[in-house]
Amino acid sequence: MPRVRPIRTEAIVLRQRPLGDADRICVLFSPTRGRVEAVAKGVRKPLSKMSGHVEPLSRGQFGLAQGRSLYVITDAQNLDPWSQLHDDVERMTEALAMAELVDRSTDADAYSGQLYQLLRQSLEALALTSSPEAVRRWFTLRFLDQQGYRPELDACVRCRAEVGPEGNGYAPADGGVICPSCHGAGHGQRLSSPVFRLLRYMRRSSVESTAQVRVDAAASTELERHLRLSLEQALDGRLRSSSFAEDLARAETIGRSAVKSAAESEREEQHRAAI
Structure with a gap:
């Protein structure tokens, strides 16, 4: 049987989960190969050199070899760690929500260049913005567009009459x-x-311009409701849980836990250094 050559691809790490005592399965999102599940061997060991290159919500260059059922990461080079996402609860929450949408809507071995660029642009903006929620909403509208569910905002979808704002x-x-x-x-x-x-x-508008718009509480609640319903419509049949609202709540919990864990680790290191 001919030996399969390793693959090299740029990718964003959407999430990961433990495998055995020392490994993790990383869900990668590649512009040329779509959603890829790959094993990162030994990254749960304390002295692993690869662990910092396969963190969720980071962008890297990966070498992949075909294993029995999953790819195996042979090497990884971190290109964008986006550390600001991991240090802030709100940024982490919105980033996880965007990653979840991509994870659900992307197939393996499928060209996903447009969606990859959208996610990359949005994560880059999210790392710098003071309005994380606005970035995620901007991402959501363009995600809907790419999925073929761009909301009609110029004419009534029932009678085709032009619409004003009221x-x-x-x-x-x-x-x-x-x-x-x-x-x-x-x-x-x-x-x-x-x-x-x-x-x-x-x-x-651009993501930067959108992030500068101030939205009051009532409008924010209404906008979230409309976007959520549009997402549920677009992803009908591909949702892995009962509602997107539950996913956002779960993402917030994960985000807070991740930030708390990072802060605790930093305090422990500072304590050890002081001893």
Whole structure:
């Protein structure tokens, strides 16, 4: 049987899970190979040189060899550690939510260049921004677009009438905005003028510009609801848990635990150094 040559690919580490006593299975997202599961051998050992190169929510260059059932990481070079994501609870929460969406929507051995660039751009912005939630919302709109579920915001999805900012509804199952007449007939959830304008602005603006927009609590809650329903519509049949809201709550718990663990480790190191 001919020997399969190792693969080299750039990838973002979406997540990892333990394997045995010393190894981890890393879920990588590659622009040319889509979602790849690969074993990182020995990375749970204290002196592992590879462990720092396969951290979740980091970008690297990887060598992969085909094993019996999974790839094996033969070497790894960290390109972007994005340490700011790991040091801040809110950034970690939003980054995990974006990684979860990519994880769910990507197949193995599938070209994913556009989505890879979107995730990379969003994580880079997330590492620098003071508005992590805004970056994740910007990512979500473009993710929906790439999945073929771009919300219609210019014309009523039921009667095709042009819509202004007032009196509209929003119906993800129908594909977007509902005009005042159709909304008055019982179609769609209320779409307030501020959120309607914000959705349009986010659609045409850069992530940096979107992150500068201040959103009050009521508009923020409404916007999250509409985006969540749109995501559930887009990922119907591919969701691994009951709702995206539960995933966000789980991501926040993981994010807080990760930041807490990192802080505790740093304190322990400082304590040992002081002894």
